[in-house]
Amino acid sequence: MSATPVPAAPSPDTSTSISQDAQPIVDAVDRLVLEYLRNRGYKLPEQGVPNAVDEASPSDKGKAPETAPSQTITSEELIKRLAVFSQRPANPNENAYNNASSVVQDVGGAGTSLNIQNLIANLGSIGAEEILSLDPTDKNEGFRELQAWVDGSLDMYRPEFRPMLFPVFVHFYLDLIQSGFKEAAVKFFSEFSPSLAPAHNNILHHLSTLLLPAHIQNDDMAQRFQNEKYTVRMSRSGFDLLVGWLTEGIGGESMGAGEGFAGEKGKRGRSAVMRVVNNHLKFDVTASNTTSVPPTAWEENTGLLSSLLARANGAPSTATSAQAFNSTQGELKLGPAPVTEEMRAEIERELRQRAVMDGDPNGAQYDIHYLRSQQIPGVMAPSDLDLPPHPPTFKTADVLREAEKIRDWRKKIRLDAAALKELDENSPQLSATRARALPSICCYTIHDVPEGVPCCTFSQDLSLMAAGFAESYIRLWSLTDEGLNGMRSDFQLNKIRDNSSLERVKETGGPRTRKLIGHSGPVYSLSFDPLSGSTSRPRHLLSSSADATVRLWSLDTMTNLVAYRGHQNPVWDVQWSPMGIYFATGSRDRTARLWSTDRANALRIYAGHLSDVDAVRFHPNSLYLATASSDWTVRLWDVQRGNTVRVFIGHQGIVSTLSFSPDGRYLASAGEDHAISLWDLGSGRRIKKMTGHTASIYSLAWSAESSMLVSGGADWTVRCWDVKSAGGLPTKNGMANGTGALKSREEESIETTDLVGTFPTKRTPITNVQFTPRNLCVVAGPYLSPEQR
Amino acid sequence: MSKPKARAPSTQITGVYKADSIRDVAESLGITNVPESVASALASDVEYRIHQVVEEASRFMRHARRTTMTTSDIDQAMRVLNIEPLYGHSSYNPPTFRRAPPLPQLPQGGTVYFVEDEEIDFERVIREEKLTLPKPVNWHAHWLAVEGVQPRIPENPPAIPKETDADATVKLENGVISTLLPLTPSSPGRPAAARKPQQQLVKQVLSRELQLYYARLTNSLIPSKPEDFDREKKTAALATLRHDAGLQPLLPYLVQWVGEGVVGALKEGATREEDGRVLEVLLDVTAALLDNQSMLVEPYLHQILPPILSMLLNSTLPPSHAAHLRTSASQILSRILTAHSTTYPSLSPRIMKALLLALISPGKSKGAREGAVRGMTAIGKEAVRKGLVEGGGARIVGSEYGGDERSEPVIAVMDAFRTLQEPSIDPVPFTDSEVLSQLREVLGDFFAFRLQGDAAWARGVLGIPASGQ
16 A cells, blocks of 8 residues: 655746746747757756746746856756756656757757857756755755654654655755765765664665765665665554645644745755655555554565565566565465375384383383474475475485484473563572573684684584685584594595495594685685484585685595586575585575585576575475575575565664574574564564674574574674563663663663573674584684784 | 855865875876866765775675674675785785874874884894794684573683673783682683693683682681681691792782781781781791792792881881881891892892981881891891991980880890890900990990990990900
């Protein structure tokens, strides 16, 4: 449901009618020009030409000092003025310059009589109204009035009006730059940007770098602002107030706004605001009551949504919000992947055998019961046909892995985060409850890497740790006593017949750490293959790098097997599918891709993000792929069909990490906005926003029960979050809006109530957080020695 | 509402790249008189391009999980933007920019930033500098949290996360025990600590055992509540101090403790019985430390001496302990001097000077005079002769306290005379009036009278060979 304010931009109707009444004698050349302009769709100049020729015509209400007709006018100035007209909504995408200059050429070519000179000179004067609206002081005035009106509005409406300020600001700034008023633009920016900085720092900074019209032509973000409509969600009553204010200068309870807008100056400022509102804003008018909406809800429905919601072929989507888009995409199958009957039988047999060995028949009973009842209510489970193709037969390793998974489930440390909720701070049972609720965290600190560690990961069985470095190599550590054995090089291939003869050529007593060399750029992501689960060491490792390749390493031979090429740009992330065979990558080239290990080319390309794909994660049943991007959104793709099934909008910064809950129902994402967003996959809604980190968040991990989330980031802390609690800011400081509050107060208030544990490290940014299948949390990061700074 | 295009001077435009810089570059390329409009437009564009590269580089920085941008990020960014990277700037040696304030005679020049180019002496580098290979990358695991509680181990920051490292290291460098929690200073040599953490700990800070020992020891010597004082405990504590090996790491802390204790006791006037006992214990501790064969006291002499001298020379000491305190202080002084005056030749002259000052300068208290005399006695014959006889100390004491033969300074002086020469068993009075007058002149009437009964002793004190006997 969308609407546009009814009143049109104030047009120079009065002057037009006068000029038309006069109906002057137009000579041949003038008519030619007129004809041309009409063909090109320039209504205003058309009206202007006769007006200009008619010397008697009053010069536009006398409020146009700029109109003093000069005999010599530079073509540059003319272009600038004409550019205004070409921006009319009739054809907003046309390049203003080309048009304008062609007009001048045409006009010039038609013969240079004094008349023409006059005409050209006066062309500008007729657009005086337009020129005046470009006057930078108007924009300043208009924005100040708008800001005053928004701040003066009722508390009830303020949260929904405030998001409107930002697009108006951006368009004013871009218009100023576009029309060449650099100084005015810089002044405008410095005057009004501070009030918007807390929420929009990144874009503001980017804006401030645009200083010439040419930059706007080439800049992606500026183009998006110019060509797309910025969606603002508003309630019906709020929208009516806005319309009333824009047209009459009244409405709303703003004090002082009325008198400012009564004058001529105020009117022009208002019309400048109105122009932006008409041309570049789209109002998503809702019937819902404003008070029932949480304060961060606007994030989900505000912004340049149309391209984010665009269909695959580039056609604009009919959906006006992420919510509407998600609801058109149908239901998702979020249940666990199906297990074939034969495999289940095998697993049961394996579990019984293990139970006999352990002398624990009850455990086996429990395990088998769990295996049979692996269904989550309210979630549709996929059938075998939904899964990406996989080998028809299963291997012993698969059975062992699945059996171990079930045993791990029984033997895991139980984390009961909900227990913390009922407890107050002074309760004597506090420490005991904390112990029940919070995980044990083991921190692996990597030393002597002054340039940091871009990525680091653990194998599921905690036997291996791998870290990728900026110097293009990967280092592998054995965390157990077992060495890292490769193959001997002095063997003859024809002697290798079976497994045992292969074993014989394996090295013995290998080192505990190894370097894997092959990339030619910083290594940004690593992933151990999940096939062996927590039963034994993984056999393969994937790595992605700035050299645009992904490499597959064998941990049997400690060598590189394959380099997957296809991405054009650095590959930021690589991730195995939960069942092996497939893996996904995300790259700076704005695509995510699906690969299978036995093919050198990508199987699927997921295109749709408007900026880098920073992280990719598979859904636990491997039906879906989530991608986090620098365009501030998270998308969920159908792995096989390759289309977007969910768009998650709401982050206020680059999203750099993701994590699916093990039960497959939720997705957590976090990034540069220092906040973790929790999404419900089924409905596509944001459940809550968890804040507390004071720097970028690098990694997220869920506990096995999907009840606790652990995050690590650049602020040298590891934080534990209670997923199930309601969250929200503490009520005491809830009203502090960041304007007058003390700094310390502010810092306190950013921690939402669901933050249940904060564990600082000594100068160690946490690059990786992982849970083992038995709920032990392992984190890793490089130690930054203070001398480095 | 004049022309909004009226160009403001270019300096008003905010930005890192000024039009002036464009003109400078143009001049360096041989293009003079670049128009103002061109320069400012170019400057804007250059600035935009710089930001473009920086924005791209920040992606690389982010994915490298860093918060500081390095030159390699810029290189990577330029690579993906299809610009040839600037070779030769490695991130291992980040350039540090120094700021030069604008010249006073040329304020419009603005602040200049430059890379400091250190001059390297080739000779020296070849001769002296040993290249050390950087340590290989290593890891160290520790518990960040155990069941939701962060254990208090060196790897974890102290409880208040805000001021972590800087404080801890500073405290340790000053050698002050301000917290009894062991804190490893954050050193890049952590991997070494990971393999043999104990060794590292002992070297850097007190081990947990020693800290415990220290706490127990000080508490049993001077309990926080006076009524807890236990003589047996004290004796035992002193005995361990006297004999135990391996207390060397504690020495600086003990010395400091003694010093602070003495200052604390004397500051309050030191008239209470309690203070006297404390001082006594502290003296005993000092004596015990000196006794300990395995202890290397020498580096701490400058810290040990002041408390001893203050006890010796302080005007008021608790009356019940005064004599004992001064005597034992002088004994300790004498022991220190015998042991260390050979290695520190300047030691005894300096002490002598301090004592002499206390002895002869006017207006000193009775206690100070007595202490000074005792101190001199402890230093030796030479000091006594110099101070009492030649320096006129005896004359001053005699004139000040001559009325009371039992007063402490007088007794101390007589003791001192005895160290010069033992009185004769069979005293023979003076016959030589010349020597007698000399005696009067040097020692004053009072002590001359005391000595005139024993001619041999008097001669010995005066240093005149006993002729005619």
